[in-house]
Amino acid sequence: MSDWNELSDEAFRKEVRRFFETNYPQELRFLSRRLRWSECKPWYLTLSKQGWIAPAWPKEYGGMALSPAKQIIMVEETERCGIGRMPDQGITQVGPTIMRYGTQAQKQKYLQPIIDGEHVWCQGYSEPNSGSDLASLQTTAVREGDSWVINGSKIWTSMSMDASHMYILVRTDRNAPKKQEGISFMLLDMKTPGITIRPIRNIAGHEEFSQVFFDNVRTPAGALVGELNKGWTIAKALLGFERLGIGSPRRPRYAFTRLEKVARSRGLMDDPAFADRFVQLRLDLADLASLYGRYVEQVRRGETLGPDVSILKIWSMELNQRVSELLLEAAEEKSMYEGALDFDGEEVDVLAPFYMSRPGTIYGGSNEIQRNIVSKDVLRLPAK
Ligand SMILES: Cc1cc2nc3c(=O)[nH]c(=O)nc-3n(C[C@H](O)[C@H](O)[C@H](O)COP(=O)(O)OP(=O)(O)OC[C@H]3O[C@@H](n4cnc5c(N)ncnc54)[C@H](O)[C@@H]3O)c2cc1C
CATH class of the missing domain: 1.10.540.10 (Acyl-CoA dehydrogenase/oxidase, N-terminal domain)
Known part of the structure; x- marks a missing residue:
């Protein structure tokens, strides 16, 4: 079709x-x-x-x-x-960014391999001392002949052990008057010599992110996306795409379908107090889907997402946490067990959605930072 x-x-x-x-x-x-x-x-x-x-x-x-x-x-x-x-960062994040800011050569080189599953991307933004204050990042790229030479370290890099490529923020001017001004956005092949990956285990015991070290990693001059030292604008646009992805109703819906199964199996729908909370969450989920649809439409029209997309991230991740918390309550004594449990013939892992919902208010920029963005750039409230 x-x-x-x-x-x-x-x-x-x-x-x-x-x-x-x-x-x-x-x-x-x-x-x-x-x-x-x-x-x-x-x-x-x-x-x-x-x-x-x-x-x-x-x-x-x-x-x-x-x-x-x-x-x-x-x-x-x-x-x-x-x-x-x-691993979807090619489709949801770097692909749309290359479409908007990349050269014709970069579009030709990178977009089709994402569609074909030949390139798998990860995000090299956060550093051990630069998370919320991302613009303070210290990983450097220095020009030597036809190459950039990268040194430093990135952390919490999701699925980096499976990635063939990383999009990375690097400092290319240490003397810029403002920290946001000396940053560039580059594309990097993870097979380049000098890259070491050290996996980090999460609360559920899975190694889904890692710290990545760069020791004189040489990447060609064509790795730069957009203008030199102007990567901050691109970085923020990409975060808009990321927040759209995080704001999808997908995660809270996953937890909600589990909640529904457990609630029915426990006969909780007949409890008016529970039903009230359940329906409230269902309505919140419907609101999220409609808000998400609005932003998806904006992207489809080719518009850049504004700072207000932060509200989508806040709403989605906090809803996910509320749903997963009610799921634990609904499961009662079973909520202490890991793995799939039997609820009237339906297998439900009640702890997994809870575990998975915890980092949601941290990754993609913490919800506190999203609230700062909304108050400063959307509501124009005074900083102090
Ligand atoms: C599961 C997971 C996956 C991730 N994947 C990636 C990835 O693939 N690539 C990548 O680059 N990064 C990734 N991250 C990192 C993530 O973006 C950072 O953890 C996040 O931006 C917060 O930075 P930090 O951990 O350094 O916390 P900090 O910046 O040290 O913040 C600590 C606490 O202080 C609060 N805080 C800090 N500054 C302020 C302020 N100005 N006002 C109010 N509160 C403030 C924060 O909200 C937070 O609660 C991932 C994180 C997680 C948890």
């Missing part, structure tokens, strides 16, 4: 559900961790072959150019089928 937007929403949902149910491997459903590339590459390629790997991308770059309503249907059906999160 050349334009999936031509189908009615109902027909599209049916087709997506059929495709997911038929093709997504049973053993990878409803996992309580992120998928490793070795596990999910076949599914990535299946989606890619179907033309569905990049719902939001324009058709000229191999995307579906899907309407916001239909993108939300894909999110909902992804959750319904229990499809795990793949």
Whole structure:
């Protein structure tokens, strides 16, 4: 089908559900961790072959150019089928950034391999002493002939052990008057000599992020995206795309479907106090989906996301935490056990959504920082 937007929403949902149910491997459903590339590459390629790997991308770059309503249907059906999160930073973050700021040569070199699953991307932003205050980053890139030579370290780099490439923020001018002004945005092949990856274990015991060290790593001059020392603007635009991805109803919906199963199995729907809280969360989820749709539409129109997208991230991640907390309450004494538990024949891991919801208010810029952005750049409140 050349334009999936031509189908009615109902027909599209049916087709997506059929495709997911038929093709997504049973053993990878409803996992309580992120998928490793070795596990999910076949599914990535299946989606890619179907033309569905990049719902939001324009058709000229191999995307579906899907309407916001239909993108939300894909999110909902992804959750319904229990499809795990793949390494998606190429599709959701660096791809749209290259489309907007990259040269023609960069678009040709990098976009198609993302669609084809040949390049897997990770994000090199945070450093051991630069998280919320990202502009203070110290990893340097110094020009030597036709190369940039990178030294320093990045931390909390999600799925870096599976990544073939990293988009990285580096300091290219130590003497710039403002710290934001000496930063550049570069693209880096992770096989370049001098890169060392040290995995870090998270609260649930999975190694999903790491610290990455750069020791005289040489990357070609063409690695620079946009203008030298003007990477901060690009970095912020990319964070807008990231916040859109994080703000998708996907994660809270995942927790909510688990909550619904547990609540029904425990007969909690007959308890008016519980039902009140349940319905409130359901309505909050509907509000999130509609807000998300608004931002998706903005991106589709080719507009840059403004600082107000922070509200989407705040709402989505805090809702996710509220849903996962009620899930623990609903599971009562079972909430102390890890792994899949039986609720009237339905297997539900009640702790996993809770664990997964905790870092959500930290990554992509902590919710405190998002509130600072909203108060300063949207509401224009005085700083002190
Ligand atoms: C699961 C996970 C995955 C991640 N993946 C990546 C990745 O792939 N790539 C990457 O580059 N980074 C990644 N990060 C890092 C993430 O972006 C940072 O953790 C985040 O920006 C916060 O920085 P920090 O950890 O240094 O905390 P700090 O900046 O030290 O903040 C500590 C606390 O102080 C608060 N705080 C700090 N400054 C202020 C302020 N001005 N006003 C109010 N409160 C403030 C913060 O909100 C936070 O609660 C990941 C983090 C997590 C948890």
